[in-house]
Amino acid sequence: MSHPEPANSPRPNATFIAAQNDAFRRFACLGITPDQPIQGRLVVTQSLIEAGDGFVTEAVQATGGFDSFEPENDPEGWHDFGAVTIRGETVFWKVDLYEASSDFRYGAETPENPETTMRVLTVMMARDW
16 A cells, blocks of 8 residues: 655655554554654454454454565555464554544654654454455
8 A cells, every 4th residue: 555645745764664663563562662652543343353262462462573574565664564364364454644633534744753643553354454
């Protein structure tokens, strides 16, 4: 998925965005505190909850530990999407970046700036995609 950019703006710094996405994912999923505050929310889908018996916990922990980024699954280098397998089920996770002051209505204008960017990490069954 590509991230739209304003016509006259420089390309966002993928290295900074990836590091912040990784830090937020580890914090939201594993409780590992990042070096700097990173705003965000963790959301799980209803179908993930309905899988029951600790499935959500396993999926969230696997999401936090994901580190298999390759050009094929991370073409922009933002570390904003991944897939894990839990009990034979494919689980996707996705980090979306919003303007912190927009109540999740607008994409982040400066996604590499953690002070103005709100992250939403969604963990879902692949079939929800």
